[in-house]
Amino acid sequence: MLARSAEAALPMEALSALLAPASVAVIGASGDAARIGGRPIAAMLARGFQGRILPVNPNRPTVQGLPAFASIADLPEVPDVAIIAVPANVAEVTMTELAERGVKAAIMFSAGFAEMGDAGAAAEARMLETARRSGMRLLGPNCLGLFNARTNFFGTFTSSLERGYPTPGPIGIASQSGAYGMHLFGMAREHGIGISCCVTTGNEADLNVGDMIGWMAQDPGTEVIAAYSEGIRDSRSFLAALELARRNRKPVVMMKVGRSAVGSAAARSHTASIAGDDAVTDAVLAEFGVVRARTTEELLDIARLATKRIYPVGNTLGVLTISGGAGVLTSDAAEAVGLPMPAMPEAAQAELRAVLPFCAPQNPVDCTAQALNDLSLVGRFATALVEQGGYSSILAFFTHTGGAASVAPRLRQELGAVRAAHPDRLFVLSILANPDQIRTFEEEGFAVFEDPSRGVAALHAMGRFGEAFAAPAPAAPPEVPAVALPERTPSEAEAKRLLAQAGIEAAPECACATAEEAVAAAQGFGFPVVMKILSPDILHKSEIGGVLLNVADAQGVREGFALLKQRAAEAAPQARIEGVLVAKQLSGGVECILGVHRDPVFGPVAMFGLGGIFVEVLKDVAFRRCPFGEDVAETMIRSIRGAPLLLGARGRPPADIKALARMLSRLSVFAHQAGPSLAGIDLNPVFAMPEGQGAFAADAVIDIAEDDA
Amino acid sequence: MLARSAEAALPMEALSALLAPASVAVIGASGDAARIGGRPIAAMLARGFQGRILPVNPNRPTVQGLPAFASIADLPEVPDVAIIAVPANVAEVTMTELAERGVKAAIMFSAGFAEMGDAGAAAEARMLETARRSGMRLLGPNCLGLFNARTNFFGTFTSSLERGYPTPGPIGIASQSGAYGMHLFGMAREHGIGISCCVTTGNEADLNVGDMIGWMAQDPGTEVIAAYSEGIRDSRSFLAALELARRNRKPVVMMKVGRSAVGSAAARSHTASIAGDDAVTDAVLAEFGVVRARTTEELLDIARLATKRIYPVGNTLGVLTISGGAGVLTSDAAEAVGLPMPAMPEAAQAELRAVLPFCAPQNPVDCTAQALNDLSLVGRFATALVEQGGYSSILAFFTHTGGAASVAPRLRQELGAVRAAHPDRLFVLSILANPDQIRTFEEEGFAVFEDPSRGVAALHAMGRFGEAFAAPAPAAPPEVPAVALPERTPSEAEAKRLLAQAGIEAAPECACATAEEAVAAAQGFGFPVVMKILSPDILHKSEIGGVLLNVADAQGVREGFALLKQRAAEAAPQARIEGVLVAKQLSGGVECILGVHRDPVFGPVAMFGLGGIFVEVLKDVAFRRCPFGEDVAETMIRSIRGAPLLLGARGRPPADIKALARMLSRLSVFAHQAGPSLAGIDLNPVFAMPEGQGAFAADAVIDIAEDDA
Structure with a gap:
């Protein structure tokens, strides 16, 4: 079955030249680090890309201090990948020259192709054909390119790098939109979230978001995949990639936009995308355990928590709080997303009450601000939640007290010991603290969310990944005899006959050419019966009054027969009338x-x-x-x-x-x-x-x- | 009508002694700035409270450098407000002494009252009685107190102040939960959002969240009210406050928790709250134009944007973007919340296409990254959105380029000019920038949201406020004759008779004591009829088979009469049977x-x-x-x-x-x-x-x- 054929994903090596090249040529290389053809070189020099950078520029012997080459033909070696930063009108010939040299992959920044109308689309198709013939893979055109933060390969001209380079980390980003993909990377960078690689696919003439997810699903350096798409272009690569990610236990969190009527129109006008029906997209993503994010923050929240690599099956939430109000709020948030919060066992509640008489130990477990006077109580309560409550997800709400200098170190120690003893549980802290303090908690293995509701939503997503990873393969679809469809839309009776071959049962019925045949059929089924006009040319019978319900006796059948033929003759005089279908009227269903x-x-x-x-x-x-x-x-x-x-x-x-x-x-x-x-x-x-x-x-x-x- | 009687709110002066006192006594004053009785004094001294601070401590001549008094009786003046920071067992006598001195208001930090069971509740009731007799108002007990950022009155022991003092600003916070209220204040402080005052009401023996909203609705220094409650205790003060806020065009954004089954249980265990039915709460808040926030972030987002004081009627959203992807995403977010995004007029679209051929000018309006090469285009496009599109809300997505040093100043100038020329429109920017750059944009009048989806949700809320402020008074309820209810639940026929007096019509029907009366009634109405057992003791007739539908003829009526009496006799032998109700069976409705x-x-x-x-x-x-x-x-x-x-x-x-x-x-x-x-x-x-x-x-x-x- 298609859904299970992860083999359809490209093998990782097929894209290594693109994503982890040892050498890169820059066609249209510029000495100006602010220009499109200069930015990739400047970034790679700044960050110490370990591969070879080969600028191509007919007018200069060096570019940004590197020896430059006058043409593609002059390149001293065949580079793994070429960055094409030339105007659209020379992009096509550039592709041909690269193909002739046997370059394995190209990243085309140039715009002015399928997104600009028919002539552009034709040029794009020709470039694709060139690439296919030589076995070269193409990213773009009209894309912002990609970066690989581990090798410091910057095949992108995004100005986002002016505000800082990525911190290497386990999250891969695959985005159709360049600006949005880099916005996502920028938000991740501002929040200290590490990125393995970020790929933007633009017009997707050849490679698409599905191919990139597939590569990341195989890449040992990527543990979590954050994806963005306006329209899936190739279901085969997309579904294979999602299946591969699931098999490899790599969560995929995705923003698939174009839900709204306006959004769909915008998606179509902006690229040559096909925005599939949104409910179908929902169903497909759910099938593979992909969590669909509604906002950029949610996308990053989920990706960040997923890097803990704890994906519970049968996820439950236990809440430890020093504020009853926050406990209620968190319960509401959990119910809204559907994350269960079962109560603590009675015995555990009694034990906690014995320790701290005015606590509320049910779940949320309110240890009250009293626990701040003796922080060992916090450890005691957290242990009870984990060991007696058995929750897979723990959210601890300590607001600004969690960030107070008098509380934070001991709190970290108490909760840290519980976390270390239970590395299979997810721990989220909701505290207000300065960035340094937050970092110390995070280094201890906690995920910190200022707003507890965001923490709850992210915890819920971990359980959805867990269920998807643990789900047994669904049952095989039943064996159904292959049915040859007719060339034209069949009549109702014929349709039912075809479906019956596949074991799909209809109500007992009989096609009758005459009124007396209809009476006999009805008497055979027992009254009441349903009568319908029978014609291959009338698809929507009820619209012309072609269906009679609750026909109660033989006389009714005779009158009905005449009435149906009359209505059909009036409404559709050209239709071929084969008679009337008489069926048992079902009731009680x-x-x-x-x-x-x-x-x-x-x-x-x-x-x-x-x-x-x-x-x-x-x-x-x-x-x-x-x-x-x-x-x-x-x-x-x-x-x-x-x-x-x-x-x-x-x-x-x-x-x-x-x-x-x-x-x-x-x-x-x-x-x-x-x-x-x-x-x-x-x-x-x-x-x-x-x-x-x-x-x-x-x-x-x-x-x-x-x-x- | 209750809904319209804002007069029921307390006049502002009634609470001025509490919220803006000229003098404050601290009962249980401590020289240790870290102790509950020391914190308020330390904070007021640190921030320069302009009123008089009168510490009461029997053991020390001075407290934190201020002259202290041995007892309440020794106080040299009657303070406006007293802070009670003594153990529960002396709180009651403290209240009595304060009442005897004629103190106008008390803030009781002490815990151990209604939240601890019956004995505590009785003590709380006695203290309330003491306060009522002397005309003193009471905040708490079991509360974290309040602060007024404009006068630097800190009647609170929250440790949140250790992390920083509030920036004075236009948002008032009224929270039942102390920890949550201060968490909210803490988040506001971290994000540079200004607060006028923050009040936490704890057990609400006397004053409640509604009273505080009512005060803020009158306070000239508060323009926006952020509220939190687990259960409304007194509908009168609450509804009056909401009506007053609406009249004064002050938006109220509220988190009312306890939506979920678990949440409701937690809310009850945590205070003595009555968590009303959540759907009713929704309806009441909607009635007054209160926007209900689901998360803390959303609460702050809405409150922050509301300080612009632009509340459109017929709100529409125009999106200006340099990324098609972000445009689609924003459209999805707008549809999800129900904020309309009508298309730009055709003529305006044509004009924009003439300026920038490859733009997508419909709405979202994608000026593409090309506009970054000539930023005057951004001004041109923004003007078209405002003047030709006529949108009341504008969201501009410029991601990290909006924060780039090469772009930001000119972008601010171009968009700033449009904003200045149209001060009645809401402008939200979605950019990634450092805090200093964000501040410059905000000083220019823009609200900055990193995540465009959050910006859309906040913009939508502004329209909801606008609709509520502009809504005409609803029609007066009809005059309906007063009906005297019986002392016991009446029979169906009697209920219908009572309702008929109020003009509520039932299907034609007749109470029949005998089968032949029933036949006559049915023949009068015409068949089919409905028959029902008639008894004041059988409320839910269908549960005992006491209703017959589709009775088709006289014989059916006779049999039905006997059957209904038999079923009633079997199911409810003690019930008084008055006969059978015969009614016309309605169809087609x-x-x-x-x-x-x-x-x-x-x-x-x-x-x-x-x-x-x-x-x-x-x-x-x-x-x-x-x-x-x-x-x-x-x-x-x-x-x-x-x-x-x-x-x-x-x-x-x-x-x-x-x-x-x-x-x-x-x-x-x-x-x-x-x-x-x-x-x-x-x-x-x-x-x-x-x-x-x-x-x-x-x-x-x-x-x-x-x-x-």
Whole structure:
């Protein structure tokens, strides 16, 4: 299955020339350290890049003190990577010359290609073709480039470096947007957060954010991946990279923008991106345990805490506080994100009360400001939280007292001893302190968050990574016979016949050419029945009044037959009418919708929801890429807000969730096997009958993309 | 009406002795500046408090260099305020002595009262009684006290002052929790945010957070109020304060914790608070335009931006960016909070394209990094956003380039000129810069937010304040005849009769003592009918099978009559049976629920929702304090997520919203006039018929609190 084929990621060596080169040529090298062609050289000289820097400039013998070469042909060796800092009109010939020399990778700063319209897109396509032919990989064009903080390779012209160089560290940044990627790096630098490498991909003619995540997932120096994208261009490299990161236990925290209507429009106008449907993106990221950040701060908070490499399974939060108010606030924050805060065991509570009578030991555990008079109590309480409460995440709120000179050293010692004895637990401190004090706490292994709510959100994310890393492989999708789709959208009866081959059951029904056949069929099923016009040319029958419900007797069937034919003749005089479909009217079931649509990025995506207003007004639906097994299908069904209706709310009998999951899973395999001519499927309504009585589609539409067929 | 009676707030002078005293006695004064009785004196001496400090200490002639007095009786003058820093066991006698001297206000640090159980609560009640008798006001006990940064009055022992004193400024802090209030002050100080005063109210024996908000709403030195509470104790002072703040155009941003189940439990254990129902709190805060913050950072972000005193009506956001990615991200953030980003006018877009061909001028307006080569373009674009786009809020994203030495001065000049020419607009900058550069931008009138998402959330809050300040007074609630409630919960028929007096209509119905009366009634209404057991002792009829729907003919009515009596006799043999209620079965309406419950803090609160699963599974309901007019009722109805069902979704006819609003408003007045013996009302279901056809209650329960009657 695609979802599990991490092998589709590029092997690390394929990009080493780009990300960790031993030699770099700079085409358009400038002696002015402030110019685009001068900045990379200045940065590498300033930081002591250990590889060889080969400036190319036809007019100068030296550039920034380095010997320069008049042309690419004059280069004394074939560099691993070339930085292209020349105007757009000479970029293409530069690419050709680099290809001729057999350069392995290029970073193109030059802009003026696909982002500028058709002529630019054509030039970009030609450059890609040049690169493909010679086996050269291309980053950009129209990108800010990349840096590798460990080797001091600065293949970027970002002015962000004027404000400081990166501190090497375990977080890799992969960003489509140059300005945003460097903004992220800049915020990390201001907050003392270490970066392994930062790559911006720009127009993504060749390499994309997925490729970069894939490289970082293999890079031993990167432990946590922070990514930003406006639109996924190639689902294959992206999904393979996420799977590889999960296998290697490297958390990915991602900002995928373009959620909003305005945002999507901006994303399209800004690059040639395809901003996929946001709910589908949510589903795909959740599938791989990627945590989606909503703000830049949240992205950095999560990445920073993730560098502790503690990813709990069954994450729970224990809160130690000297302020009851902060305890309440933290509980609210935990409930808002869904991080459980079970109570301390009764025995542990009694012991803590014996030590400190006016404490509130439930959880949040309020040791009150009294504990500041005897800081050994803080160690005692923290030990109880870890050992008796068993929480995987601990948040300790000590506000400014945690930063007070009279308190901080002993507090650090008391809490530090507990942390050292329990290296498998996450410890977050919420204190107000000066940067030096914060650094001392951080060196002791604590993550410090001034605002406890931010600490809670980051702790919650660690549990989500833990669940994803520990999740067993989902069940294999069921074996479903391959079905050959017709070339055109089939009639309802034909659609149901095709689906039945895949084991997807419809309500008992019969296609009837005459009124008397319809009466006989209805008498066979028992009344009431449903009657629908049967025509391959009428897809949305109810819109023309082509569906009759609750037909109660033989006379009703006869009248209905005539009425349906009349309505069809009026509304769609050209339609081929094959007769009327008579079906048993199901009752006592819960009305659901099962569907599939083709996402432009991720291919067929299945949807599950309850019928009617739940989908149309409340958008209460779950999505998942096809195909998947019954376990995944059941999780989808249980995940919607209206799920209690299926589980027996308001005195109803529980619905046959197993049958529904079987149908949904089979539908996903059917859609996956159907190929690109399948535009969509709607099973609406599906009746989920009481437990043990099955689930039946009462209507089915298979929509064929006839242009593609 | 209560909601509009700002007069209920304490006049400012009533608390001036507490908040802006000319003289302060410190009972339990200590020569050790680190002790609780020494800290206030040390702080006032360090900062130069202009009033008189009168230490009381029986053992020393001087305290921290000031002449000390042996007892309260020995004080040479009656101080405005006394700080009580003595153990709990002498606090009570101290209060008595202060009362005897006629001291106007006391701040009690001492703990060990209501928060410690019944004996403590009794002592607290006695102290309150002492204060009340002498007209003394009491802050605390068990509080961290307060400070007034303008007069350097430090009536607090917070150790937060060790890390620095407050910068005077326009934000007032009112917090029930001492530790949290001082944490908030500490964060404000670290970020250079100025504070007028900070008050923590602890056990709130007398004065509460509402009183403090009320004082700040009148204080000319406070322009913005940041509040924190775990539970509102006195709705009268709280609501009056909020109304006063709104009238005086002072924004209130509040953290009201105890949202979560765990949080509520913690709030109760920590103080003697009543944590009201969270949805009711939401509704009350929204009613007064108070913005509820979810995190401490958000609280400070909003308070800080609010000090600009620009509160737009019809707030819209225009984004100027040099990064397309940041533009998309900002659009997503704006959509998430609900801040509209209309597009620039076509003509303005064309003009900007003429100036800079590759810009994206829609909104977000991406002037691209090219504008950095000619910064006059930034001014040009910003002017277009303000003058042609007409946005009230402008967010400009310039990341680290905004902080670059080569860019910052000219950028400040260009944007500063636009800001100066349009002082009615809000300008937020998202830049990365060092603190000095940020200060220069802020001195120019810009608010700087590193993370653009935080800037968007704060800008959105300014519009919410603006709407609240500009909102016309709501319509007066309708005149409804006063109804005398019975002493016990009435039967359904009696409940409907009482409600009918208030103009609340039920479906046509008839109480029938015999089966033949029931048949006659049904034939009068026309079939089908609904039949219900009629008994003052059976409140929830459907639970015992006491309701029959869709009774289709006379024979059905006769059988139903017997069946209902039999079920009632089996399920509730002691119940008095008055017969059977026969009602016309309504069809074609939308099922709704209208209800009232008595909130322990805010009194009767009305609820509106759609029937069935909308309330029970999805919790899709709106609340509002009673009473209110039809305008408010209609806003409630339109605010629920399922509202499209009433407005004509899925081909339904629009429902009679006006009739529904009339009923809801009348119900609110009925409940308001009914007094405390009314425990609740349920109208469930109410059928909202198609437009012009009214709304009818099909069932009604009036629940009388018999203990209180």
